[in-house]
Amino acid sequence: MKWKPLLLAAAALALLPSAAGAYSNPSSLPSSWHWANGDFYGEGDPYILKFNGVYYLYVSTVDDQTGVKVWSSTNLVDWTYRGLCATDPVTKGAYAPEVVYWNGQFYMYTSPAGNGHYVLSSPSPLGPFTVQTGNLGMGIDGHVFIDDDARWYFYSTGAERIDVRPMSSPVSFGAPVSAGFSMAGWTEGPTTFKRNGTYYMTYTGNHVWSTAYRVDYATGSSPTTGFVPAAGQNPVLIRTEGSNVGLGHNSMVKGPDLDSDYMVYHSHASQGNVTYPGRKMNLDRIAWNGGRMTVLGPTTAAQPNPAAPAFEDRFARTAIGSGWSNVGGGTWGIYNQELMWQDTIGTSVWHRQVTAASTEADYTAEFHAKQIKMGTSANPLYGSVFSYTDENNYGTAVLNRKLNRLETNFVVGGVSQGWQYSALPAGYDYTKWHQIRVEKRGAAFSIYVDGMKKQTRSVAGLGGGRIGYSTLDAHADFGYAAFSNDVQGSSVWNAYKPLPGTIEAVHYRKGGEGAGYHDLTAGNTGGAYRSDGVDIRSSAAEGKEVVGWNQPGEWLTYRVNVAETGLYDVTARLATTFPSVSFRIWDGATDLTGVVQAGGSGDWEKWINVAKKGLYLTAGYHELKIETVQGxxxxxSLTFERGQAPSALTDDFGDGNDNGWTRFEGSWSVAGGELAAAGSGFAKTVIGSSLWSDYSVEADIKLVGTTGDAGILTRVNNPSNGTVLANNPDYVQGYYAFIKPDGVYLGKMNYGWQQLAYAPMTIASGAWQKVKATVSGPVIRVYVGDMNAPKLTYTDNSPSAFLHGKAGLRSMQNETRFDNVKVSP
Structure with a gap:
């Protein structure tokens, strides 16, 4: 039998995933695309469709070949190549093929070599897909979103923006409007979805062959216009250095557990050939906190495989078996080891099959059904049953072909709670597969049909229970069925979060009092997010849920997956009106930090970053506990980064070169013992390690020209050349302390620019100025001339503060000389 009973409590005590149950990025797939000359092309622009419990992967076609390849998987990790699903000549160099299922047909949208779009269709996700339209034009990277009201929207690349077109059918497109934002340059790869009433769009910027290819996201209240980029969070996915760079063009997919979300994206397969380096697929988990989306990555170390549901059944056998129980009769069977059927009609009795396995109180369940024949009664029905204890306690969501609607009812203690009805789209074909999804959280049941949210009902007195299928005067087939004991993202609580990385405070592990947490007060004082005894509230300043009212002796436990053994720095994000507070972090019985003291922030909505350096962690799975000690x-949140103090470094360029420095753009030269930057354009060069934490950088700087500025970079992360297939001076993350003729400035660069501080000062051109920047925890000080009294002092207590990174020099639209660079711990 292909069913799995609900894990018992004793089994749930196992903390560590199996070593065999791990994957790592990037993926290696069978039958990857190669150029005709044999060079690797790989899996660019990966898109994954989930249908009836199976995942199907589609990727861009290499430019000199025809056809679209497809792979299938049941777990998002082990992929089987299924051949070409399309072979029409228009699929030569088919870019970014995406496939949508609707009413028995699969629709593919692709742009051959970036020249317009075609729509193809097939009755199977494996094809063959045949062409349904001529060339429709429109920019590359087409994506379809279907809203809860069954309205369709098509997203694609516009003129440095994302265009949105309403669709009147799967092959008909309206006029474009702007989504409302741009990445200050080429913007592509949109993916749109809806969560808790908010529309989300992920999108990619820069050129695909740049190491700075990256993913941002925006939110809005409409599927068409007014999307606003997530302030302080973008980019949500980037890596420009190391073995896995150029991350972008993502799609989103639900994990096998029905609850987790994963971002699927590609990276450069090599760095040797910058023109066509090839691409490979990557997979990283999403963590949700309120409306805030965080990518738990990018990762390259081994991660636990996406979790399976607590129960699933693909009916890959010849008999129904003991995993199901018949209620109410009917004639049930298994067809072709792929589905379950019931064919008795002409009665007024509900026929049900329910599982032996039961859900917990909160859960997500998924069902797939199609009607073969209906009886002559007024309302022949077929669909799902859930929270089933007996015929006096259950919920049901069924489809009515005659009246073209979803119908739900709940029975509690033998009393019907009343039928409610939701219209389904005109022309719905009930003889084709449709999905019913149930999300139960507390007393609220949300019901989806084919991904469209149709009802939310509050039903008191009904907990978890068995799931199953039901018919009333209908002959129906039933496909993949599953449930998870997680809902609306709660699976992340028990997930092993990758370190380095950030852990949300509210994502402590399950297990309740004495396991996941110890709380001294009764109930959830803030009443937010989770229903256990931990006090949680919404923070307006943070834009998410936080753990409040932490008192001495209380603690929270978090599961983590440490990428490599070594020293880590941890930053806790706290708010308090107490003048002094303290905490400690444990790894099992090992005290990692000792007591960490912190001063007050001054307000419950004023947040500070409190760091502790030099924690020794070993690679693998751990449970960390943060304990409140005082106040x-x-x-x-907690953020863990690899950290080290830099060794002393000096460079006066007297040897006639800048060996050890990495130039990223601009015209640099070394002459006469000085490092020179030309006057036009922008230029940066960096040195050191991304692990550096607290240090100072000083340099002699001479503004030869007066048209721009020049200065010192600190805590540099993800630097990239802003002139490669782009023209952007801000392709770096870190702080920039610089001088101009009118004064001293400090700014923050995060693939964008934010000025932080300024002090007026006369800076003469042609004269050397000694400039120093020190970074210590969140505090940045900038000195010019006088090395004892800072001209600027700024404390970055934002959630996006940079606390580690390399050092560097930068010149912006100015001829500049640098000399006597010194880095000190």
């Missing part, structure tokens, strides 16, 4: 504080 009371609210707790937002």
């Amino acid at each position: 009371e504080f609210d707790f937002s």
Whole structure:
């Protein structure tokens, strides 16, 4: 039998995933695309469709070949090549093929070599897909979103923006409007989805062959216009250095557990050939906190495989078996080891099959059904049953072909709670597969049909229970069925979060009092997010949920997956009106930090970053515990980064070169013992390690020209050349302390620009100025001339503060000389 009973409590005590149950990025797939000359092309622009419990992967076609390849998987990790699903000549160099299922047909949208779009269709996700339209034009990277009201929208690349077109059918497109934002340059790869009433769009910027290819996201209240980029969070996915760079063109997919979300994206397969380096697929988990989306990555170390549901059944056998129980009769069977059927009609009795396995109180369940024949009664029905205890306690969501609608009812203690009805789209074909999804959280049941949210009902007195299928005067087939004991993203609580990385305070592990947490007060004081005894509230300043009212002796436990053994620095994000608070972090019985002291932030909505350096962690799975020692504080997150103090470094360029420095753009030269940057354009060069934490950088700087500025970079992360297939001076993350003729400035660069501080000062051109920047925890100080009294002092307590990174020099639209660079711990 292909069913799995609900894990019992004793089994749930196992903390560590199996070593065999791990994957790592990037993926290696069978039958990857290659150029005709044999060079690797790989899996660019990966898109994954889930249908009836199976995942189907589609990727861009290499430019000199025809056809679209497809792979299938049941777990998002082990992929089987299924051949070409399309072979029409228009698929030569088919870019970014995406496939949507609707009403028995699969529709493919692709742009051959970037020249317009075609729509193809097939009755199977494996094809063959045949062409349904001529060339429709429109920019590359087409994506379809279907809203809860069954309206369709098509997203594609516009003129440095994302265009949105309403669709009147799967092959008909309206006029474009702007989504409302741009990445200040080429913007592509949109993916749109809806969560808790908010529309989300992920999108990619820069050129695909740049190491700075990256993913941002925006939110809005409409599927068409007014999307606003997530302030302080973008880019949500980037890596420009190392073995896996150029990350972008993502799609989103639900994990096998029905609850988790994964971002699927590609990276450069090599760095040797910058013109066509090839691409490979990557997969990283999404963590949700309120409306805030975080990518738990990018990762390259081994990660636990996406979790399976607590129960699933693909009916890959010849008999129904003991995993199901018949209620109410009917004639049930298994067809072709792929589905379950019931064919008795002409009665007024509900026929049900329910599982032996039961859900917990909160859960997500998924069902697939199609009607073969209906009886002559007024309302022949077929569909799902859930929270089933007996015929006096259950919920049901069924489809009515005659009246073209979803119908739900709940029975509690033998009393019907009343039928409710939701219209389904005109022309719905009930003889084709349709999905019913149920999300139960507390008393609320949300019902989806084919991904469209149709009802939310509050039903008191009905907990978890068995799931199953039901018919009333209908002959129906039933496909993949599954449930998970997680809902609306709760699976992340028990997931092993990758370190380095950030852990949300509210994502402590399950297990309740004494396992996931210890809380001294009764109930959830803030009443937010989770229903256990931990006090949680919404923070307006943080834009998410936080753990509040932490008192001495209380603690929270988090599961983590450490990428490599070594020293880590941890930053806790806290708010408090107490003048002094303290905490400690444990790894099992090992005290990692000792007592960490922190001063007050001054307000419960004023957040500070409190760092502790030099924690020794071993690679693998751990459970970390943060304990409140003194005072009371609210707790937002923990961020772990690899850290080290730099060794002393000096360079006067007297040897006639700048060996050890990495130039990223601009015209640099070394002459006469000085490093020179030309006057036009922008230029940066960096040195050191991304692990560096607290240090100072000083340099002699001479503004030869007066048209721009020049200065020092600190805590540099993800630097990239802003002139490769782009023209952007801000392709770096870190802080920039610089001088101009009118004064001293400090700014923050995060693939964008934010000025932080300024002090007026006369800076003469042609004269050397000694400039120093020190970074210590969140505090940045900038000195010019006088090395004892800073001209600027700024504390970056934002959630996006940079606390580690390389050092560097930068010149912006100015002829500049640098000399006597010194980095000190």
